[in-house]
Amino acid sequence: MATCNSTTHEPPRPGAASPHQQFAMLDMIIPGFSVFSSAAHAYAGIDLNLYLPMVLMICGTIWSWSYLYNYGRGIVEKHLMSTVRIHTDDEIFNMLMAWVAKQRFASKSRRFIVNTNVNSRAWMMWRFHWNEDDEDDEEESSGSVGVEKKKQKKLQYTPSYGTHIFWFRGQPLLFERSENREQMGSLMVSEKEEINISCFGRNPVILKELLMEARELHLAKDESKTVIYRGAATGMEDPQWRRCMARSTRPFSTVILNEKVKKQLIDDVTDYLKPATRRWYANRGIPYRRGYLLYGPPGTGKSSLSLALAGFFNMPIYILSLSSPMATEENVSSLFSSLPRRCVVLLEDIDSAGLTHTREDGTVEAIPAPAPVAAGPTVAVKGAAPAAPVSRLSLSGLLNVLDGVASQEGRVLIMTTNHLEKLDKALIRPGRVDLTVEFGRSDAGMTASIFRAIYTPYDNEVSPSVGTGPAAEKQGTGDSGSERTSTSERIDELAREFASRVPELEFSPAEIQGLLLRYKHDPLAALDATESWIEQTRKERAEKEIREAEERRKEEEKRKKEEGEKRKKEEKEKRKAKRKAKKSKKQKKADEEDGSATDKSGVSDSESDGEIEKDKEEEKTEETTKGATATSTSDSGYGTP
Numbered sequence: 001m002a003t004c005n006s007t008t009h010e011p012p013r014p015g016a017a018s019p020h021q022q023f024a025m026l027d028m029i030i031p032g033f034s035v036f037s038s039a040a041h042a043y044a045g046i047d048l049n050l051y052l053p054m055v056l057m058i059c060g061t062i063w064s065w066s067y068l069y070n071y072g073r074g075i076v077e078k079h080l081m082s083t084v085r086i087h088t089d090d091e092i093f094n095m096l097m098a099w100v101a102k103q104r105f106a107s108k109s110r111r112f113i114v115n116t117n118v119n120s121r122a123w124m125m126w127r128f129h130w131n132e133d134d135e136d137d138e139e140e141s142s143g144s145v146g147v148e149k150k151k152q153k154k155l156q157y158t159p160s161y162g163t164h165i166f167w168f169r170g171q172p173l174l175f176e177r178s179e180n181r182e183q184m185g186s187l188m189v190s191e192k193e194e195i196n197i198s199c200f201g202r203n204p205v206i207l208k209e210l211l212m213e214a215r216e217l218h219l220a221k222d223e224s225k226t227v228i229y230r231g232a233a234t235g236m237e238d239p240q241w242r243r244c245m246a247r248s249t250r251p252f253s254t255v256i257l258n259e260k261v262k263k264q265l266i267d268d269v270t271d272y273l274k275p276a277t278r279r280w281y282a283n284r285g286i287p288y289r290r291g292y293l294l295y296g297p298p299g300t301g302k303s304s305l306s307l308a309l310a311g312f313f314n315m316p317i318y319i320l321s322l323s324s325p326m327a328t329e330e331n332v333s334s335l336f337s338s339l340p341r342r343c344v345v346l347l348e349d350i351d352s353a354g355l356t357h358t359r360e361d362g363t364v365e366a367i368p369a370p371a372p373v374a375a376g377p378t379v380a381v382k383g384a385a386p387a388a389p390v391s392r393l394s395l396s397g398l399l400n401v402l403d404g405v406a407s408q409e410g411r412v413l414i415m416t417t418n419h420l421e422k423l424d425k426a427l428i429r430p431g432r433v434d435l436t437v438e439f440g441r442s443d444a445g446m447t448a449s450i451f452r453a454i455y456t457p458y459d460n461e462v463s464p465s466v467g468t469g470p471a472a473e474k475q476g477t478g479d480s481g482s483e484r485t486s487t488s489e490r491i492d493e494l495a496r497e498f499a500s501r502v503p504e505l506e507f508s509p510a511e512i513q514g515l516l517l518r519y520k521h522d523p524l525a526a527l528d529a530t531e532s533w534i535e536q537t538r539k540e541r542a543e544k545e546i547r548e549a550e551e552r553r554k555e556e557e558k559r560k561k562e563e564g565e566k567r568k569k570e571e572k573e574k575r576k577a578k579r580k581a582k583k584s585k586k587q588k589k590a591d592e593e594d595g596s597a598t599d600k601s602g603v604s605d606s607e608s609d610g611e612i613e614k615d616k617e618e619e620k621t622e623e624t625t626k627g628a629t630a631t632s633t634s635d636s637g638y639g640t641p
């Protein structure tokens, strides 16, 4: 207290700032400092002015250190380090994060992020990954004895935002993760992240090795899988191929089809993919392309065969449905130009509207632009302008895409349709379609094969109960080999029995598979249910046909009505235009005669007026007649007593 008093009453030295001036300056730097300082002095007897230089010095040192650190770090990073930057909207992000999640430094990190799916959270990438059913993402949690082990989503740990040091091949590297939440338009938030990986030294080779390792790990994961991409466009960005899943490769043998046709297809593709064939095509100036057309009713195996083919040749498959609203001329063309060199392209529903017109027709239909598909919840924007119509894919547009300049050479093109008869000859001419495969409804052989495929047990499976029969008597001998053989023989018997009960060429393989899947572990129950299933399916089919016929009739009626209205409108417009022309002619004539109306002109005026009146009368009469016709039609439609 004494010290305080002595300092307060000391007269200010000449040239030195008075305490009031000091407070005013400090208040500018630290707002409210004078109040705080007076309170500290009054209640705790502490004169903050004495500590102030020390506090300022510490602050200054911290600030200078941080400035020098950042400056020094910037210089070191720029001149003595190499850095790779990875953005969320590239597939390498997913590859790298999957690799990082497997590293020790990620699992040991004290600040970490946990995910069940480490794929990019940028909404446009994320929405195509969220349902990816990669089996590797699952782990088994051991249950108690006798209880089946549960499959659960694996938890994956990756280092949190900030900088983390880790070792790779004996070298220290820096993993830097930063967050950048961005508003995408007015509706959704994209979680954008950025990853920087840096190494010491000016040679970035170690970073490239790391990225290659991440990529190889990713490819190894897909080794026995068929990677499926789908064409997608959100309306906000360019259309892109999105990886939608990696499925276990479907063995070719599981697709039931004439063995000769299957062999022919495999041989053809094998020959096409040989490097020598590419040279052969190049030497002769023939475009190196191969197209296949698979046609037949729905559920007969067209897509299954395409997937099996892609898996057999270890190629990714790019699927695009031409009946989807996003299949516009621009989108399809852009998607085709971004296809990789070696892949299978599956164009589904090539009989969709627009493509069934002939090339000479050149019809281009206008359809509304596809609505953007959002990952998260979206808010409808009231009063938003309707999307501009976009041009639907026309036949000539598709032909241009298939063999125009932008088309990729070296891909295997598969087109599927349910209606071969609707296709234009130009679309399926040799050069565009080199092999056509027909898929049909199930005959006895196919039905039996489907039955066998469903019930024949694999090595790691429990045999289904197959009841008694000549072959089943061999069961229970204790010899697992002969038991397995007897089960197969019994299933064969049942398959033939089943095939004899299902009428040939009436049901698609998908329908038959649907029945058998209801009794996955009980072939006898499936056999028993066959009769009632046939009846039920026939009934449902008949009902569906009636419904469809009714819908077609309604559509036809609507179309006719619309056409009639359109015609009426056109006629009205024509008459209006005619009247306008006559009126302007009359006006012109009157102007020419410069207002000096003679008896003659009066006659001609009344003549024109008469004509216009006549037109109007005609119009009225026509409308009345139409109304009367409509009334009489409706009368006759419902009948009068």
Ligand SMILES: Nc1ncnc2c1ncn2[C@@H]1O[C@H](COP(=O)(O)OP(=O)(O)OP(=O)(O)O)[C@@H](O)[C@H]1O
Binding pocket: 254, 255, 256, 257, 296, 297, 298, 299, 300, 301, 302, 303, 304, 305, 417, 418, 439, 509, 510, 511, 513
């Ligand atoms: N020939 C077949 N061999 C094996 N399975 C088949 C066969 N046909 C159909 N299936 C089964 O039926 C289901 C549907 O088949 P798929 O999708 O391949 O038919 P699709 O002909 O492509 O039908 P759509 O014309 O409607 O696209 C699949 O689960 C598939 O396993």
